[in-house]
Amino acid sequence: MNDNDWLAERFEAHRGHLRAVAYRMLGSLSEAEDAVQEAWLKLSRSDTGAVENLGGWLTTVVGRVCLDMLRARKAKREDMLDERVPDPIISEEDGLDPEHEALLADSVGLALLVVLETLNPAERLAFVLHDMFAVPFEEIAPIVDRTPAAAMQLASRARRRVRGSAPVPDPDLARQRTAVDAFLAAARDGDFDALVAVLDPDVVLRVQQPGGSRLLRGASPVANSAIMFNRAADVSASVRALVNGAAGVVAFQDGKPVSVLGFTVAGGRIVEIDIIADPDRLDRLDLVVSDPGSPG
Incomplete structure (x- = not known):
């Protein structure tokens, strides 16, 4: 094994940790990958012979790279949204895969x-x-x-x-799912009163759509929006999923994901709903769930 292979092997041992740091710093999975790759380039060009704690050294390098990326994002005003929905980490409902589990080790909702x-x-x-x-x-x-x-x-x-x-989410996933299922059923039935009953009075809804975002606050506006959204949605199947470790849903049309819904449930009521319905952003997400009605 040459020196570069040995260095690459040591770096790979820290990759999961570095991705977790970058994801929390940037709220973007693709940018987190870019930051980790930049850390590898810096490592490969540096003399680390005197570094005693490589993991600590890499963590600070990734932190510095992310700080520069955040400052550039702000200076260039690339993110014009008042309420940007961060990239969600989506997993099958029956549990996180090891890679996603590492990213969400601290229950980052x-x-x-x-x-x-x-x-x-x-x-x-x-x-x-x-x-x-x-x-x-x-x-x-x-x-x-x-x-x-x-x-x-x-x-x-x-x-x-x-x-x-x-908000601090309810730790019981079953309790979260009960609230989310009640919300979805009420939206499907157009039952305004049932929606309001499962929503916190100060609930916040963020929707990321092509070209912009929308923010609503309050149980009544969110309930009305949920009913209208459900009537207008072109969806062939909705699949339960974990969105950042919490109860969520991925909606499909003809086998293609059209939206991801993440819910924050506290005290048995939904306090936040985050929806990504932007095809470009959906294409960049690591979707491990699929439409059960699609072939294969």
Whole structure:
């Protein structure tokens, strides 16, 4: 085995961890892959002979790459949406595959990712690296050009935002599924009262569609929208799935996915619904579920 093969083997041992870091930083699976690949390029060009903790070194490299990507995204205003729906991780309802399980090791729901999108890049990096991956502030500080104390303040501000905004989902998947099934049945039947009963009064609906997004708040507007959406939807099958580890649905038309619905259920009621119905974004997702009515 030559030196490059040995280095590649060591890098592969850390790839899953690095993807998890990048996904939390960017909320995009494709951009996370790009960040990990950039880390490999930096590793292959660097003299790491004196590096004692390669995993830690790679984590900070990925963090720096993601920070630059977030800053570029903001500077170029590539993301013009007030409420961007992050890329969901979709799995079969009977359980996560090992790769998805590694990405969701800390139960990173869509609701949390949405809140992370509201943080500035430095706050997001400090919170993700420290609170989710236990990176010391002494190692975070140089990445954000701050002192360790200032990096700690960044994470603290982010933590307060997360605790104040991100709903904590019910841990019982069966309870989540009960609420989601009731919502879907009520939408299918056009039963406004039944929809309102299963929705939190302050429920938030985000829909990512071609060319833009839509945000609704409140049980009545969301219930009306669900009824209209169901009437207009061109769907041949809806398949239960796990969306970021929580109860969700993938809708198909003629064997092709047309939407992914992720739900956040807290206290037995739906508090957030995130829908991606943009074909371009759906094409980029790693959809492991399929239309049961399609051949093969």
